[in-house]
Amino acid sequence: MTETVSTSTQNLSASSRAPLRGQTVIEQIKAYILRHRLAPGDPLPTESALCEELGASRSSVREAIKTLSALDIVEVRHGHGTYVGRLSMAALVEGLVFRAQLSSQDDFAVLGELIGVRQLLEQGFAGPILAAFDDELRAALDAQVEEMRRRTDLGEPFVEADRAFHLLLIQPLRNDLVSQLTAAFWDVHAVVAPMLSTSLEHARETVDAHAGIVTAAANGDEAAFVRAIETHYAPVREQLDYHLRQS
Amino acid sequence: MTETVSTSTQNLSASSRAPLRGQTVIEQIKAYILRHRLAPGDPLPTESALCEELGASRSSVREAIKTLSALDIVEVRHGHGTYVGRLSMAALVEGLVFRAQLSSQDDFAVLGELIGVRQLLEQGFAGPILAAFDDELRAALDAQVEEMRRRTDLGEPFVEADRAFHLLLIQPLRNDLVSQLTAAFWDVHAVVAPMLSTSLEHARETVDAHAGIVTAAANGDEAAFVRAIETHYAPVREQLDYHLRQS
DNA sequence: GGCCATTTGTCCGTATGTATA
DNA sequence: TTATACATACGGACAAATGGC
Numbered sequence: 001m002t003e004t005v006s007t008s009t010q011n012l013s014a015s016s017r018a019p020l021r022g023q024t025v026i027e028q029i030k031a032y033i034l035r036h037r038l039a040p041g042d043p044l045p046t047e048s049a050l051c052e053e054l055g056a057s058r059s060s061v062r063e064a065i066k067t068l069s070a071l072d073i074v075e076v077r078h079g080h081g082t083y084v085g086r087l088s089m090a091a092l093v094e095g096l097v098f099r100a101q102l103s104s105q106d107d108f109a110v111l112g113e114l115i116g117v118r119q120l121l122e123q124g125f126a127g128p129i130l131a132a133f134d135d136e137l138r139a140a141l142d143a144q145v146e147e148m149r150r151r152t153d154l155g156e157p158f159v160e161a162d163r164a165f166h167l168l169l170i171q172p173l174r175n176d177l178v179s180q181l182t183a184a185f186w187d188v189h190a191v192v193a194p195m196l197s198t199s200l201e202h203a204r205e206t207v208d209a210h211a212g213i214v215t216a217a218a219n220g221d222e223a224a225f226v227r228a229i230e231t232h233y234a235p236v237r238e239q240l241d242y243h244l245r246q247s
Numbered sequence: 248m249t250e251t252v253s254t255s256t257q258n259l260s261a262s263s264r265a266p267l268r269g270q271t272v273i274e275q276i277k278a279y280i281l282r283h284r285l286a287p288g289d290p291l292p293t294e295s296a297l298c299e300e301l302g303a304s305r306s307s308v309r310e311a312i313k314t315l316s317a318l319d320i321v322e323v324r325h326g327h328g329t330y331v332g333r334l335s336m337a338a339l340v341e342g343l344v345f346r347a348q349l350s351s352q353d354d355f356a357v358l359g360e361l362i363g364v365r366q367l368l369e370q371g372f373a374g375p376i377l378a379a380f381d382d383e384l385r386a387a388l389d390a391q392v393e394e395m396r397r398r399t400d401l402g403e404p405f406v407e408a409d410r411a412f413h414l415l416l417i418q419p420l421r422n423d424l425v426s427q428l429t430a431a432f433w434d435v436h437a438v439v440a441p442m443l444s445t446s447l448e449h450a451r452e453t454v455d456a457h458a459g460i461v462t463a464a465a466n467g468d469e470a471a472f473v474r475a476i477e478t479h480y481a482p483v484r485e486q487l488d489y490h491l492r493q494s
Numbered sequence: 495g496g497c498c499a500t501t502t503g504t505c506c507g508t509a510t511g512t513a514t515a
Numbered sequence: 516t517t518a519t520a521c522a523t524a525c526g527g528a529c530a531a532a533t534g535g536c
Binding site: 033034066067073089095101102109116181 | 267269277280281284286306309310313314315316317318319320325334336338339341342343345346348349352356357360361363364367368370371372420422423424425428
């Protein structure tokens with residue numbers, strides 16, 4: 001039976017070392033998902049079933065699943081089962097956050113580079129964004145700005161509204177990758193930025209900047225739109241420079 | 248002796264569920280790296296040492312290390328030891344490649360979105376790139392184009408030179424994050440693109456496109472530079488559309 | 495509520511492979 | 516070659532979480 005062609009012994013042919021067990025199990029599980037054409041959320045065999053099917057011990061299978069879980073290729077629910085993951089950017093976020101934490105002890109280099117990328121994503125797609133801009137989107141963006149202003153007056157943070165705003169802005173592109181990258185970079189920013197001191201003054205500036213972005217987009221003025229994005233990120237840059245000068 | 252208290256019962260104190268062992272070990276190892284201000288390449292304690300220090304079993308520590316290894320936060324060298332990882336984009340690449348493989352059975356949506364992002368990164372930074380463009384960079388880029396042309400005449404692929412070209416192009420930005428993202432997206436592209444058929448004709452077009460990019464940059468003509476980038480990615484888009492129409 | 499089967503989480507002991515000295 | 520230190524892999528046992536009866 002079986003033709004589990006398996007792999008192992010024969011592919012180290014020449015000189016190089018044989019691939020480690022855990023690595024081959026990872027590939028086998030990925031191949032299983034592809035072969036069965038599974039989609040995110042679909043159930044995978046249980047650990048013991050995978051052990052039989054792949055001819056590996058439970059430890060090896062578990063460690064392989066751990067790796068795939070970190071990449072969000074699989075998702076594990078304790079006491080329930082293992083499923084195909086959502087293939088999100090969670091790994092990117094976790095990695096970048098750790099990088100930022102590691103570098104923040106000296107400087108905020110990662111945060112500065114992050115702002116550059118975030119700004120580029122929104123400025124670079126200015127054309128397509130304005131082309132697809134309509135009243136519905138404008139209303140949705142206005143609602144988020146309103147929410148931000150309301151919370152600022154209450155002295156509360158407005159993380160949710162800010163995240164929603166930036167996601168709405170690039171949504172008309174209908175590019176999942178860009179949307180997910182935008183969300184991922186925002187998430188990293190949200191974790192890292194609080195390491196800088198922030199003021200109420202700064203919060204009001206930021207809210208106004210968001211309003212300015214909507215206005216420029218509504219007017220279909222691409223140059224103004226790009227400038228508004230620039231203005232939006234400027235305060236963060238200033239705080240960053242200020243912080244760097246102090247150290 | 249003992250006080251291995253073992254765990255379990257007491258730490259689910261209040262209402263929400265206690266974090267799982269593996270998860271806390273992951274955080275502990277990350278905290279260890281931050282606390283000791285370790286840099287990529289620095290050695291970590293051995294598995295058994297970590298077991299003692301963290302009060303967890305080998306399995307838990309190993310599985311935690313597996314997760315951190317997938318994120319390139321730690322790097323394991325068999326029979327040698329565990330070290331702080333290079334914090335690369337390896338996880339992003341692996342995740343995106345799998346996404347593309349999963350979607351390629353139906354369409355090449357991920358590849359299309361990928362091209363959009365790659366193009367944006369280079370077009371969006373046109374200003375700073377041209378501002379920092381000098382003879383040295385031009386010579387380096389010309390060398391890569393020359394290498395590509397030579398290989399094409401020999402009927403060989405020119406992956407290395409192509410990768411080097413695009414990395415050189417955004418190098419003057421001195422933004423590590425952008426450079427690594429560019430490299431990561433290129434890597435994904437290189438794995439996914441071969442699923443499309445490619446011709447010698449296409450290869451020559453691509454080489455010429457690279458030469459056009461250099462010329463535009465050397466002339467300091469930003470508009471031409473942006474058009475050249477557009478031209479460079481156009482053939483891939485066409486192939487993509489062609490492939491989609493056939494299915 | 496309790497009980498039970500299933501599944502993942504954790505631990506231990508041991509043996510093997512790998513790299514350095 | 517031998518010895519040592521280390522990561523890799525295995526198998527079994529028990530704990531914890533989930534869902535259904």
